[in-house]
Amino acid sequence: xxxxxxxxxxxxxxxxxxxxxxxxxxxxxxxxxxxxxxxxxxxxxxxxxxxxxxxxxxxxxxxxxxxxxxxxxxxxxxxxxxxxxxxxxxxxxxxxxxxxxxxxxxxxxxxxxxxxxxxxxxxxxxxxxxxxxxxxxxxxxxxxxxxxxxxxxxxxxxxxxxxxxxxxxxxxxxxxxxxxxxxxxxxxxxxxxxxxxxxxxxxxxxxxxxxxxxxxxxxxxxxxxxxxxxxxxxxxxxxxxxxxxxxxxxxxxxxxxxxxxxxxxxxxxxxxxxxxxxxxxxxxxxxxxxxxxxxxxxxxxxxxxxxxxxxxxxxxxxxxxxxxxxxxxxxxxxxxxxxxxxxxxxxxxxx
Amino acid sequence: xxxxxxxxxxxxxxxxxxxxxxxxxxxxxxxxxxxxxxxxxxxxxxxxxxxxxxxxxxxxxxxxxxxxxxxxxxxxxxxxxxxxxxxxxxxxxxxxxxxxxxxxxxxxxxxxxxxxxxxxxxxxxxxxxxxxxxxxxxxxxxxxxxxxxxxxxxxxxxxxxxxxxxxxxxxxxxxxxxxxxxxxxxxxxxxxxxxxxxxxxxxxxxxxxxxxxxxxxxxxxxxxxxxxxxxxxxxxxxxxxxxxxxxxxxxxxxxxxxxxxxxxxxxxxxxxxxxxxxxxxxxxxxxxxxxxxxxxxxxxxxxxxxxxxxxxxxxxxxxxxxxxxxxxxxxxxxxxxxxxxxxxxxxxxxx
DNA sequence: GTGAAAGCGCTAACAG
DNA sequence: CTGTTAGCGCTTTCAC
Numbered sequence: 024x025x026x027x028x029x030x031x032x033x034x035x036x037x038x039x040x041x042x043x044x045x046x047x048x049x050x051x052x053x054x055x056x057x058x059x060x061x062x063x064x065x066x067x068x069x070x071x072x073x074x075x076x077x078x079x080x081x082x083x084x085x086x087x088x089x090x091x092x093x094x095x096x097x098x099x100x101x102x103x104x105x106x107x108x109x110x111x112x113x114x115x116x117x118x119x120x121x122x123x124x125x126x127x128x129x130x131x132x133x134x135x136x137x138x139x140x141x142x143x144x145x146x147x148x149x150x151x152x153x154x155x156x157x158x159x160x161x162x163x164x165x166x167x168x169x170x171x172x173x174x175x176x177x178x179x180x181x182x183x184x185x186x187x188x189x190x191x192x193x194x195x196x197x198x199x200x201x202x203x204x205x206x207x208x209x210x211x212x213x214x215x216x217x218x219x220x221x222x223x224x225x226x227x228x229x230x231x232x233x234x235x236x237x238x239x240x241x242x243x244x245x246x247x248x249x250x251x252x253x254x255x256x257x258x259x260x261x262x263x264x265x266x267x268x269x270x271x272x273x274x275x276x277x278x279x280x281x282x283x284x285x286x287x288x289x290x291x292x293x294x295x296x297x298x299x300x301x302x303x304x305x306x307x308x309x310x311x312x313x314x315x316x317x318x319x320x321x322x323x324x325x326x327x328x329x330x331x332x333x334x335x336x337x338x339x340x341x342x343x344x345x346x347x348x349x350x351x352x353x354x355x356x357x358x359x360x361x362x363x364x365x366x367x368x369x370x371x372x373x374x
Numbered sequence: 375x376x377x378x379x380x381x382x383x384x385x386x387x388x389x390x391x392x393x394x395x396x397x398x399x400x401x402x403x404x405x406x407x408x409x410x411x412x413x414x415x416x417x418x419x420x421x422x423x424x425x426x427x428x429x430x431x432x433x434x435x436x437x438x439x440x441x442x443x444x445x446x447x448x449x450x451x452x453x454x455x456x457x458x459x460x461x462x463x464x465x466x467x468x469x470x471x472x473x474x475x476x477x478x479x480x481x482x483x484x485x486x487x488x489x490x491x492x493x494x495x496x497x498x499x500x501x502x503x504x505x506x507x508x509x510x511x512x513x514x515x516x517x518x519x520x521x522x523x524x525x526x527x528x529x530x531x532x533x534x535x536x537x538x539x540x541x542x543x544x545x546x547x548x549x550x551x552x553x554x555x556x557x558x559x560x561x562x563x564x565x566x567x568x569x570x571x572x573x574x575x576x577x578x579x580x581x582x583x584x585x586x587x588x589x590x591x592x593x594x595x596x597x598x599x600x601x602x603x604x605x606x607x608x609x610x611x612x613x614x615x616x617x618x619x620x621x622x623x624x625x626x627x628x629x630x631x632x633x634x635x636x637x638x639x640x641x642x643x644x645x646x647x648x649x650x651x652x653x654x655x656x657x658x659x660x661x662x663x664x665x666x667x668x669x670x671x672x673x674x675x676x677x678x679x680x681x682x683x684x685x686x687x688x689x690x691x692x693x694x695x696x697x698x699x700x701x702x703x704x705x706x707x708x709x710x711x712x713x714x715x716x717x718x719x720x721x722x723x724x725x
Numbered sequence: 726g727t728g729a730a731a732g733c734g735c736t737a738a739c740a741g
Numbered sequence: 742c743t744g745t746t747a748g749c750g751c752t753t754t755c756a757c
Contacts, residue, residue: 045746049736055736078492083733088430098456101455124466141426309634395729431733
């Protein structure tokens with residue numbers, strides 16, 4: 024008698040259907056040629072036995088696991104669960120699975136990658152995390168494409184998908200200036216992330232273009248508590264800023280809460296706040312954040328396309344896709360009297 | 375020349391180290407006996423070559439994939455990303471990986487399970503979703519343990535981890551009654567989920583015990599828009615409820631927003647709101663939801679323990695773990711003048 | 726402690 | 742179209 028862990032194999036099915044084991048394999052391989060009658064017999068036997076092809080065994084021989092390693096350090100920022108959900112969905116449609124690595128926020132991520140690699144993933148999707156150049160080289164050598172999501176590097180061995188963060192920063196500067204503000208501040212994310220750097224650069228450029236050369240910069244580390252602290256410092260200044268660009272919505276929420284509940288400020292009357300990402304809570308009535316939207320679906324689609332193309336061609340290259348995005352205007356920042364346009368029921372800044 | 379997709383195998387390492395392939399295998403198998411000198415040679419050769427054992431091939435022979443299939447229909451409710459993160463972390467500590475299935479909210483989930491099974495997962499963790507009895511039987515037969523997270527069934531073939539939802543409902547009733555309210559309402563989640571049913575039953579029981587027999591029940595479907603609609607109906611009544619238990623925090627947020635921004639109500643002066651889960655935003659200054667906490671870590675640990683035990687013993691059984699939880703008292707509901715106790719810097723209702 | 730050999734369940738030539 | 746055969750990379754007896 025078979026042990027309970029032992030499944031039904033294609034050989035079992037073959038025996039029962041009175042055909043060869045290869046015939047069974049062919050029946051479950053798309054595009055393989057099997058006579059209708061054989062196929063019928065196999066399917067019947069398979070159904071009777073409750074047979075399911077063993078994807079692990081298939082992987083071993085095809086040298087394709089049909090798994091994509093997805094690495095996300097943390098899921099606290101609401102943007103990422105959304106990414107994960109639509110990514111998983113898109114991949115599943117194409118017959119790929121998600122091998123997820125997350126929850127290692129503070130720990131060293133090297134062992135994580137060690138694991139990913141052992142599972143022979145066909146591609147790597149990295150969000151809210153970075154990768155040693157050693158490993159990306161290894162992946163390139165092994166023919167495993169890598170997509171950095173919402174991050175970039177100069178590396179020739181990885182691809183990336185981002186929005187035009189620099190232009191985003193610039194547009195936000197334009198928007199805030201058009202709204203007639205006086206003292207500008209920036210709440211930064213993690214300093215060495217490309218995304219933060221680009222948003223900041225764009226914002227500064229934009230302000231400078233309008234002759235504004237003084238920007239108060241505080242560090243928010245992409246975390247709510249750090250952003251709250253940053254906000255406290257900002258609002259305690261004698262010259263309180265009246266226009267703040269916060270590098271993402273996750274932090275903007277913390278900043279708004281501090282402004283209102285600790286300093287009694289009114290938004291946007293006393294201070295305008297602009298965020299980035301357009302996450303769920305940005306639309307909640309209590310926040311209504313004016314935010315540069317990151318089009319989730321388009322970004323995920325682009326990532327999946329890059330991965331699939333490179334997997335199919337069996338060769339990795341470095342593609343950098345930049346997705347167009349818009350500044351969605353809501354109530355958290357003073358609105359200019361021009362340059363606003365309604366689009367799909369949303370107000371957007373057209374400059 | 376090897377194709378780029380071809381990795382370095384144990385045979386390559388063996389050749390370079392001048393030992394047999396089995397020696398290499400042993401070096402990478404914990405508890406196998408290898409002479410220190412052999413081990414050293416192997417490790418050196420492996421490092422030189424950049425060798426990594428192939429987990430897929432190992433799975434095939436050991437009949438253990440060291441992957442746990444995690445199924446979560448959606449990640450919108452902030453509770454679940456948190457679960458996912460700590461679950462992944464705990465599993466990784468034990469050398470298990472997460473094969474994630476999500477993002478099929480509206481679609482039929484059968485093909486999802488079809489996929490999971492093909493990947494020979496060693497166990498199944500199901501949250502915010504249910505399972506056909508056929509499939510759970512199949513898993514039981516195949517020796518694959520299943521844990522339902524935050525749900526239960528009578529099925530003898532699955533385990534479950536929940537908080538004591540019924541008692542939670544009762545305590546919330548006690549708390550609201552002690553706060554001195556008059557008209558009670560319940561915003562339900564998905565009607566046929568065990569979690570919702572138990573919370574509701576407990577709430578009704580609790581109120582009846584205090585002689586309150588009229589409860590307005592509206593359906594919120596565990597979704598924000600549905601909960602918002604439910605709230606609109608509730609607050610449009612001539613006799614507006616002044617105490618509402620919302621089956622989870624995710625919906626409670628929507629209810630609070632409708633109360634404040636559409637009906638101009640003050641919370642808790644005009645209406646008290648109690649939620650369930652104690653998710654992140656429940657602690658945000660703008661919400662401060664009085665909520666029955668679901669202790670994430672304890673729940674996840676219990677789930678992992680169940681899975682690991684059954685995998686190790688190679689036999690599935692039906693364990694139902696119920697975790698103790700507390701009603702965390704914040705500002706969204708009128709506070710009684712007794713029965714409150716401070717614990718770890720939080721106020722809890724002790725009845 | 727070590728190597729040789731036999732598979733795990735499957736796919737992919739290869740003849741027929 | 743079908744069966745036979747040879748592995749995929751690894752673990753695991755089994756002698757030595």
